[in-house]
Amino acid sequence: MISNNEWTTFISAILLLATSVCSYANQDIPVTDRGHLGQGDKEGVSGRITDRQGHPVAGVFVHPRSLDKPAPAIPEIAIVSDANGHYAWRLPPGKYELSASAIGYHGMVKIITIKAGQMTTEDFILERALH
Amino acid sequence: MxxxxxxxxxxxxxxxxxxxxxxxxxxxxxxxxHAPVASDGSVLQGSGKKSLAASQGVNGYAGTGIMTRDVVGGSQLGVIPTREEIKSLQPAVNGKETGIESVLGADTRFRTYGNTYPARAVALITFDGGFCTGTFYGSNVVLTAGHCVHSGGSGGSWKTNVRVWPGYNAGSAPYGSFPARTLHSVTGWTVSGDERFDYGVIKLSTNAGNTVGWFGHFWQTASLTGLPSVIAGYPGDKSPSQSQWMSVDIVRDTQERQVFYKNDTAGGMSGSAVWHDRPAGSSFCADGPCIYAIHAYGLHGSAPHSDHNHGTRITQAVSNNLIAWRDAP
The missing domain is CATH 1.20.5 (Single alpha-helices involved in coiled-coils or other helix-helix interfaces)
Structure with missing residues (x-):
């Protein structure tokens, strides 16, 4: 014979097991903390980097730093300007400090805001560093 | 009743x-x-699934250092710490717990030169618009982050004009460069954009790894916390540009699919192997550099993501994929 107390204990154990399994399973469902990823190329910032004379500057390291808390995940990829001075970053909406730096030039930092579903344009004009 | x-x-x-x-x-x-996907749409048989038998670890190989006809034909044309010196390196002691971006406290990185093993098995990866880091783990296969081969998520796309430059050093390419033949990742990254599945592979047409060598890799179900963490790659914030730098710390936290540490990193280090030197006589991945994670992110979100740099852990499923990609034609 099984007493009511034993039944209660048994049911509690089953419920606890079910809760634990569900909880574990939920942790394995892919998270939504995907930053800019999976949102297509429609959000982010792009632009052109030139010198004072309007010549494109290639190889400029363009780096975003989120000013939001909590900050979104930004892959540690290096984005650099191409031969025409163009660069592009896929980023989630938010506020960023965007820096552009290259050997032989003074670095420059801008504060930008990226809105949902929009590509922001941000150009840089770098000054040559005098040595 | x-x-x-x-x-x-x-x-x-x-x-x-x-x-x-x-x-x-x-x-x-x-x-x-963990379902593997490829840039050319090819289907890879026998990978990822936990039911498949797989070795717990694969040994590395120092390479010959000799440029064979095969390597030269596929190519377009310092001083590295010895393994003993790397073993004796002390973990970074951070001046403070939170730093600027991914350099946590004092910058403890030091420059390495890629003409000897293992530095020459570390490669600069270039593509249209940027660069990353990768590490040879077989004769014609390079391990990197998923976001270095595919921008991630269902709206993402494969990187274009991908090239691998083993041992590259600030304008010097001692082994030339090699175009990617195919790019590989998993649906957890290319469809879901889930950072826990952020890993990828570049297959080459040439066996450059026979010359530059390759790292071993391993997985274990036990926590990795406390193991030395060595990361070498190409941080974009360092001068001269595209020079190779190394950072040493220990694993601070281990999750099911991610590993957390305080090695100093920066944009461009993505895809770097996170490894330690396993001793001779180990039952797997013996006597050489052995990868257990792939670096991918700096600080973001909440702890431990917000106070540790971190990467994708090599689990058994990841290891199975790596081996299948390595062995694929």
């Missing part, structure tokens, strides 16, 4: 069903997340 049992039977049935319903789709999602 029989009546009581009958009374509770439907409850058990419902609970059992709910448990199955909650668990089964997630279990499927795990396998699906």
């Amino acid at each position: 029989i009546a009581n049992r009958n009374k509770w039977s439907p409850v058990f049935g419902v609970l059992f069903s709910l448990t199955l319903i909650a668990y089964l789709p997630s279990a499927k999602a795990i396998d699906d997340n």
